[in-house]
Amino acid sequence: MKTRICGTGSALPEKRVTNDDLSRFLETSDEWIKSRTGIGARHLAVEETLTGLTARAAESALQEAGVKPEELDLILSATLSADHILPSLSCELQRELGAVNAAAFDLNAACSGFLFALQTADAYIKSGQYQTILVTGGEILSRLMDWNDRSTCVLFGDGAGAVVVKADETYGILGSVQGTDGVKGDVLSCENRKNQNPYIAGTKDSAYVSMNGQEVYKFAVRTVPGAIHAAVEKAGLTIEDIDWFLLHQANIRIIEAVSKRLHVPMDQFPTNLQECGNISAGSVPILLHHVNERGMLHKGDKIVLAGFGAGLSWGASVLTW
Ligand code: ACO
Numbered sequence: 324m325k326t327r328i329c330g331t332g333s334a335l336p337e338k339r340v341t342n343d344d345l346s347r348f349l350e351t352s353d354e355w356i357k358s359r360t361g362i363g364a365r366h367l368a369v370e371e372t373l374t375g376l377t378a379r380a381a382e383s384a385l386q387e388a389g390v391k392p393e394e395l396d397l398i399l400s401a402t403l404s405a406d407h408i409l410p411s412l413s414c415e416l417q418r419e420l421g422a423v424n425a426a427a428f429d430l431n432a433a434c435s436g437f438l439f440a441l442q443t444a445d446a447y448i449k450s451g452q453y454q455t456i457l458v459t460g461g462e463i464l465s466r467l468m469d470w471n472d473r474s475t476c477v478l479f480g481d482g483a484g485a486v487v488v489k490a491d492e493t494y495g496i497l498g499s500v501q502g503t504d505g506v507k508g509d510v511l512s513c514e515n516r517k518n519q520n521p522y523i524a525g526t527k528d529s530a531y532v533s534m535n536g537q538e539v540y541k542f543a544v545r546t547v548p549g550a551i552h553a554a555v556e557k558a559g560l561t562i563e564d565i566d567w568f569l570l571h572q573a574n575i576r577i578i579e580a581v582s583k584r585l586h587v588p589m590d591q592f593p594t595n596l597q598e599c600g601n602i603s604a605g606s607v608p609i610l611l612h613h614v615n616e617r618g619m620l621h622k623g624d625k626i627v628l629a630g631f632g633a634g635l636s637w638g639a640s641v642l643t644w
Contacts, residue, residue, distance in 0.1 A: 325495030326445040328642065330390065330487040332383025333612035334376040335366040335480075335599065342477070349473045356477050361575025365480030365600030368463045372406050373483065374415040377461045380485035380612070381420060384457065388487035392420040395487075396453035398427040399444055401436030401460040401604040403513075403633075404467055405429060416459065425457070433511075434571050434632025435501070436460055436604030437484070441628070441640060442499045448490045459485040460604035467513055469531035478573075479532075480600030484608025494622075494643045498557030500550050501638035510538040511633040543577045543631050548584040550639040551627055558625075558641035562587060565641070566624040569614065571631055572596035572606040593619065603632065620644045 341364045342353035356362055368376070377400065385392060398413045398420075405412040413427035432439040437460030444456040461483025468476040488495075513532045547570070555562055568591055570578050575596060582589050593614050602609060607628050614620060624644040631637040 324449055325491050325493070325497070326448045326488045327491035327495035328486045328644070329489050330384040330386065330388030331485070331608065331612040331615045332380040332387070333482065333484040333609040334379035335482040336368040336371045336376065338367050338369045339364055340367050345477055349477070351473045351477055359576070360478060361594070361596055362478065362600045363597045366482055367465045368481040373402065373404060373412060373461055373463045374406050374419060376481070377412060377416055377459050377483040377485060378419040380461065380483045380608070381416060381457055381459060383612070384485040384487045388489065390455055390487050390489070392422040393424055394455050395422040395425040395457050397444070397447060397456045398422060398425045399440045399456060399458050400429045401432065401440040402429060402462055403431045403433055403436070403603060404462045404464055416457070422457070432636050432638070433634055434573065434601070434603045434606065435630035435634065435636040435638045437607045438628060438630040438638030438640060439501060439636070441486070441488070442501060442638060444488050445496045445499065448488065454490045456488050457485060458488060459483060460606070460608045462603045462605050464532070464603060467530070467532050472531065474536065475532050475534055478601050480602050482599060482602045482605045482609055484605050484612055486608055486611065496640050496642045497559065498554050499638070499640040500553045500557065502550065502636065504635045507538070507542065507635045508633070510535040510542070510635070540574070540577060542635055543573065544580045544584070546637050547577070547581050547629055547631050550637050551581070551585065551629055554627065554639040554641045560625060560641060564625050565627050566591065567614070567620070567626045568592045568629070569607060569610050569626060570629045572599060572610060573601045573632065606630070
C-alpha cells in the first residue's frame with residue numbers, strides 16, 4: 324500500500340513586505356538580501372493566526388482531494404510556532420474543520436517538519452491504522468524573530484501549506500529517509516521560554532531565533548544531496564528518473580549547490596522563496612501547492628521532496644504524483 328497526495332493547499336498572510344520595506348528600519352538592502360539569499364519579499368502575519376492560515380490551506384487540500392473533514396482519520400501538523408502551546412495546532416484545526424473523527428497532534432522537526440510529518444503519515448497508512456490523513460506544515464516565524472537582528476529577520480516569512488494523503492494501490496510515496504545530528508543543534512536555535520520556577524535563580528531571556536548562517540549553509544550543502552540520493556535509491560529509481568525536486572526554501576544558493584552536486588538543471592528545482600522567504604515547516608507544502616496549482620505536475624511524475632534545518636535534521640521522500 325502506498326501513501327498518495329490527493330490534494331494540496333496553501334495560505335499566505337495578506338501583508339507583503341519587500342526587502343526595501345525592511346531597509347526602512349534595518350541597516351540592510353535589497354541588493355544584500357537578494358544576492359545572498361534570493362529572497363525578494365515575504366508575507367508576515369498581522370491579523371492572521373496560524374490556525375486560521377492552516378485551516379485555509381487544509382480546506383483547499385480537502386476540496387481537491389474530494390475528502391470531507393469528517394472522513395479524516397488523523398491531523399498531523401508540523402510547526403514550531405503554533406498559536407498556543409496547548410491546545411496544539413492540530414487540535415485547533417480539528418475543531419475549525421469539524422474533523423470530528425480525526426485524532427490530532429503536532430510535530431516539531433523545524434524546517435524538516437513537513438517531511439517528518441508526511442513520513443509519519445506514510446507509516447500510519449502502511450501499518451493499516453489510518454487511511455486518510457491531513458498533513459500540514461506552517462509557521463508564524465515573525466513571532467520568533469529579533470527584529471533588530473538583520474542577520475536573521477530578513478530571511479524568514481509566515482504561511483501554511485497542507486496536503487491530504489490517502490492509501491492507494493499504485494501511486495504515492497516510494498522511498499524516504501530522515502536523519503538528525505543533535506550534536507550540531509546549537510548552530511540554529513530558539514530558547515523562547517521564560518522559566519519562572521521560584522527555585523531557579525535568574526531567568527534566561529533569549530526568546531528569538533539565532534543562527535550561525537555559514538554552518539547551516541555548509542550542513543545543508545553537504546547533507547541534502549546525500550539524503551536525496553539515498554531516498555531515490557530506496558525508491559528503486561535513479562536521479563535521472565526524477566522530474567521535480569522540491570526543496571525547503573531556505574536560500575537560493577543552497578538550492579543551486581544541490582542542483583550542481585546532483586547534476587540536475589535548476590529548471591527542475593521550482594522555487595518560491597523570492598516571494599515567500601523561508602517558512603520553515605511551511606516551505607515544502609506551500610511550494611508543492613504553488614507548483615500543483617500552476618498545472619506543472621502530471622500524473623506519474625516522479626517528485627523529490629526534501630527538508631533540512633534546525634536539529635540539525637533532514638528528510639527526503641520520493642513519490643509518484
Ligand atoms: N543586510 C546587510 N548586511 C548584513 C545582513 C543584512 N540583512 N545580515 C548580515 N549582514 C552583514 C554582517 O553583519 C556581516 O558584516 P561584517 O562583515 O561587517 O561583520 C556581513 O554581512 C557578512 O555576514 P555573514 O553572516 O558572514 O554573511 P553571509 O555571507 O554568510 O550570509 C547568510 C549570511 C545569508 C545567512 C548565509 O550564511 C547563508 O546563506 N546561510 C545559510 C543559512 C540559511 O539559509 N539559513 C536559513 C534558516 S535555516 C534553514 O532553513 C535550513
